[in-house]
Amino acid sequence: MSKLLRQLLPFASLILIIVLLSILRPDAFLTAENFLNVLRRSSVNGIMAAGMTAVIISGGIDLSVGSMLAAAGMVGAWTMLQVSGVPLTAGAMVAGTAAGALAGVACGLLNGVVITKLKLPPFIVTLGTMSAFRGIAYVMNDKQPYNLPGYAYLGVGAVLGVPVSIVIFAVVVVLSVLVLRYTRLGRHTYAIGSNRQAAFHAGINVDRNLIAVYTLTGLVVGVAAMIATSRIVSAQPTAGIGLELDIIAAVIIGGASLAGGRGTILGTVIGTLLISFLRNGCTILNVSTEYQFIVIGVVIIVAVAVDQLARARAE
Amino acid sequence: MIGRSKRHSNLNCADGDAAYGQALPGAGGTALCMRGICKRFGPVQALADVTFTVRSGTVHALVGENGAGKSTLMKILAGVYQPDSGTIELNGLLRRFYTPGEALAAGVSMIYQDLDLAEDLTVAENVFLGAEPRGRLPLTISRRQAVAQTKALAEQYGFSVDAGAVVASLPVGDCQVVEILKALRRKATVLVMDEPTSALSEAEAERLFGIVRQLRSRGISIVYISHRLEEIVGLADDISILRDGSVVHSSSADRLDIPEIVRHMVGRELKDFFPQREVKPGPIRAEVRGLGSASGIRNVSFEVRRGEIVGMAGLVGAGRTEVARAIFGVEAKTSGEILLDGKVLAIRSPADAIRRGIALLTEDRKRTGLCLELPCSQNITLPSLAKFVRRGMLSLRRETSAAAAMAARIDVRWSSPGAPAESLSGGNQQKLLVARWLLAESRFMIFDEPTRGIDVGAKREVYLLLNSLAGEGKAILFISSELPELFGVADRILVMRRGELVGNLVTSQTCPDEVMHLAAVE
Numbered sequence: 080m081s082k083l084l085r086q087l088l089p090f091a092s093l094i095l096i097i098v099l100l101s102i103l104r105p106d107a108f109l110t111a112e113n114f115l116n117v118l119r120r121s122s123v124n125g126i127m128a129a130g131m132t133a134v135i136i137s138g139g140i141d142l143s144v145g146s147m148l149a150a151a152g153m154v155g156a157w158t159m160l161q162v163s164g165v166p167l168t169a170g171a172m173v174a175g176t177a178a179g180a181l182a183g184v185a186c187g188l189l190n191g192v193v194i195t196k197l198k199l200p201p202f203i204v205t206l207g208t209m210s211a212f213r214g215i216a217y218v219m220n221d222k223q224p225y226n227l228p229g230y231a232y233l234g235v236g237a238v239l240g241v242p243v244s245i246v247i248f249a250v251v252v253v254l255s256v257l258v259l260r261y262t263r264l265g266r267h268t269y270a271i272g273s274n275r276q277a278a279f280h281a282g283i284n285v286d287r288n289l290i291a292v293y294t295l296t297g298l299v300v301g302v303a304a305m306i307a308t309s310r311i312v313s314a315q316p317t318a319g320i321g322l323e324l325d326i327i328a329a330v331i332i333g334g335a336s337l338a339g340g341r342g343t344i345l346g347t348v349i350g351t352l353l354i355s356f357l358r359n360g361c362t363i364l365n366v367s368t369e370y371q372f373i374v375i376g377v378v379i380i381v382a383v384a385v386d387q388l389a390r391a392r393a394e
Numbered sequence: 395m396i397g398r399s400k401r402h403s404n405l406n407c408a409d410g411d412a413a414y415g416q417a418l419p420g421a422g423g424t425a426l427c428m429r430g431i432c433k434r435f436g437p438v439q440a441l442a443d444v445t446f447t448v449r450s451g452t453v454h455a456l457v458g459e460n461g462a463g464k465s466t467l468m469k470i471l472a473g474v475y476q477p478d479s480g481t482i483e484l485n486g487l488l489r490r491f492y493t494p495g496e497a498l499a500a501g502v503s504m505i506y507q508d509l510d511l512a513e514d515l516t517v518a519e520n521v522f523l524g525a526e527p528r529g530r531l532p533l534t535i536s537r538r539q540a541v542a543q544t545k546a547l548a549e550q551y552g553f554s555v556d557a558g559a560v561v562a563s564l565p566v567g568d569c570q571v572v573e574i575l576k577a578l579r580r581k582a583t584v585l586v587m588d589e590p591t592s593a594l595s596e597a598e599a600e601r602l603f604g605i606v607r608q609l610r611s612r613g614i615s616i617v618y619i620s621h622r623l624e625e626i627v628g629l630a631d632d633i634s635i636l637r638d639g640s641v642v643h644s645s646s647a648d649r650l651d652i653p654e655i656v657r658h659m660v661g662r663e664l665k666d667f668f669p670q671r672e673v674k675p676g677p678i679r680a681e682v683r684g685l686g687s688a689s690g691i692r693n694v695s696f697e698v699r700r701g702e703i704v705g706m707a708g709l710v711g712a713g714r715t716e717v718a719r720a721i722f723g724v725e726a727k728t729s730g731e732i733l734l735d736g737k738v739l740a741i742r743s744p745a746d747a748i749r750r751g752i753a754l755l756t757e758d759r760k761r762t763g764l765c766l767e768l769p770c771s772q773n774i775t776l777p778s779l780a781k782f783v784r785r786g787m788l789s790l791r792r793e794t795s796a797a798a799a800m801a802a803r804i805d806v807r808w809s810s811p812g813a814p815a816e817s818l819s820g821g822n823q824q825k826l827l828v829a830r831w832l833l834a835e836s837r838f839m840i841f842d843e844p845t846r847g848i849d850v851g852a853k854r855e856v857y858l859l860l861n862s863l864a865g866e867g868k869a870i871l872f873i874s875s876e877l878p879e880l881f882g883v884a885d886r887i888l889v890m891r892r893g894e895l896v897g898n899l900v901t902s903q904t905c906p907d908e909v910m911h912l913a914a915v916e
Binding site for chain 2: 257260261262263266267269270273274276277278279280281282283284340341
């Protein structure tokens with residue numbers, strides 16, 4: 080019962096923020112357009128956060144996702160320009176999108192292999208690759224972005240009136256829930272995060288599992304990278320600087336434990352939306368960006384504090 | 395005013411002694427008197443009007459099954475919990491400890507089962523943690539002073555321990571000594587030791603008993619909590635027995651023998667503590683040939699038949715756990731082979747071993763056995779998930795019902811299959827792991843110290859379980875440091891010494907002395 084309550088807590092906060100903003104500024108906030116806008120802005124973060132949730136459940140962390148976003152976007156864009164040049168053909172766009180996703184996979188695979196085979200802490204490895212991936216993004220076009228006129232479908236296109244990016248976000252969420260709840264990979268991830276030694280003694284191939292988790296995270300980051308690229312029809316080497324912190328914050332607000340073994344996709348989605356609505360609310364209420372940072376910082380700490388309090392109460 | 399209340403409380407405690415009907419001869423007075431202690435956690439009455447009196451300079455054993463209230467009582471003494479009612483008198487003064495720090499300052503020190511040391515610091519740094527001697531410059535501390543004072547303290551009590559050594563490098567026995575030194579540095583008058591010998595070898599335990607007697611002779615009072623009744627009878631002056639949150643017996647130790655203690659603990663006679671072995675071992679099921687590993691075991695060969703329980707004895711460090719780990723694929727073999735039902739198995743990891751029908755219940759169920767925050771049912775099914783996959787997806791319904799069925803078969807008591815494993819008692823956690831390996835259809839099961847740290851009633855259940863598993867035709871290797879249970883349960887006893895198998899004895903044709911001799915003597 081109290082467990083349910085705890086899981087509802089971030090959700091309740093989300094509702095509270097929505098209700099509050101609806102009362103304060105119904106004209107600007109309570110419109111379908113604004114909601115779609117918030118969801119669209121959440122999609123890139125939300126897609127990445129789904130992967131981060133699995134990483135954090137496994138007891139790890141991935142600090143490199145922001146840089147990975149930039150590197151994957153640059154690889155995707157470079158591929159498009161190699162295939163057809165401007166104006167981009169549809170084939171080039173498809174090939175580039177796939178290449179961006181694959182670049183994410185390669186980055187994630189690299190993280191996973193280094194972490195498991197060199198037996199290094201994920202924090203250290205991804206701190207290193209955070210810097211390295213960013214470097215790759217800068218080097219690719221000599222610190223310049225790649226402009227991709229016409230590559231707008233993922234960013235602004237719509238399916239039956241719903242923006243494509245939101246559709247992809249939803250698909251990633253559903254797949255992640257299925258993987259974490261209904262596959263051995265998911266269950267093993269929880270077990271490894273809960274007690275790595277015990278998981279090993281129960282016959283789980285810990286290394287292979289962790290590599291899979293980091294690689295899948297790379298995949299979703301690659302997908303998110305192409306959406307982010309498409310949104311501004313250009314791949315920026317500076318994309319996603321500091322983004323990893325927003326992503327981790329969303330996962331933690333959603334109730335996952337940095338110690339591993341605990342966390343849900345649903346919680347992460349709520350955490351992501353909570354941050355997005357806070358940003359949106361601040362903007363509507365004319366709170367400047369500087370203050371938004373402070374608000375979000377406070378929310379992270381309060382969310383985790385309340386969660387711990389509820390947990391202690393339950394025990 | 396203070397003086398009066400002090401005298402008054404002393405009288406009270408003398409009354410308390412009389413209430414037990416025991417004159418306590420030669421007592422130098424009362425060191426500790428916890429009186430009328432009640433504590434309730436939600437609907438559970440953990441302690442009901444408990445009165446517990448420790449005479450100065452004595453060893454007072456506190457025994458009781460898991461859940462009887464020992465830990466709660468001691469946590470109240472240590473200031474971790476507040477009693478709902480009742481008083482604590484320490485050395486004649488009425489005290490109330492709101493925090494562990496206050497209890498420590500008043501002279502009550504606890505040594506917990508899982509020691510409380512900063513492993514990367516040295517012995518001296520641990521002993522003086524929080525009270526570091528000042529250095530010459532302001533805001534500095536003096537390492538040299540700490541080492542010198544630690545040495546002096548150790549010498550004063552006749553302990554030998556290297557004050558400059560890093561704690562992580564010390565054997566467990568020495569870590570206990572560091573904890574004791576910490577307590578002495580704080581000028582403890584009452585020292586609570588919770589299962590101090592559970593991780594010690596026989597020799598280390600003997601040394602600890604010497605230290606405890608030494609402390610007693612210096613006037614320190616010791617509350618000694620242990621499941622090992624043999625050592626309690628040998629060591630304690632007084633014994634108090636808790637059952638279901640009440641003291642059911644308290645007297646001097648020489649009035650009690652082990653069967654009587656057990657009777658008080660469980661509230662009934664434990665007849666036939668070890669179940670009758672009626673199984674006739676069948677053909678050879680598991681065979682280990684010339685096993686060697688990098689951790690120092692050499693040329694270990696034995697076989698276990700269907701329905702046979704083979705015990706494995708040896709001192710701590712003799713290589714028993716290492717044999718189990720090498721068979722199970724946790725450690726790489728350097729030589730030898732493992733056969734199951736006549737087939738040579740290629741085992742490079744626990745996953746290989748499990749797939750081929752081998753199970754290992756490790757000695758540390760918290761560290762290497764259970765995922766404590768995961769649901770009970772998921773702990774059971776962890777190695778067997780493949781059974782519940784259809785078209786790539788787990789059927790949670792079938793998984794839970796299979797786990798529940800297996801748990802029911804061996805009587806695991808849980809509130810629900812979804813309750814976290816950490817909510818179960820030690821004995822039930824052990825059963826959870828047995829259920830895991832039953833579901834995994836293991837044929838050769840290795841139990842490494844399965845009764846460590848669980849109470850008498852739960853121990854008996856483990857013995858019964860071993861017996862019935864053997865009855866199903868499983869081959870069982872039972873590693874234990876307690877000779878009585880090896881003799882009570884096993885058909886044969888293997889003896890390890892320094893990484894080698896030095897004895898393979900039929901239980902009915904040997905005696906504990908012979909096993910000890912093989913295990914300990916070069």
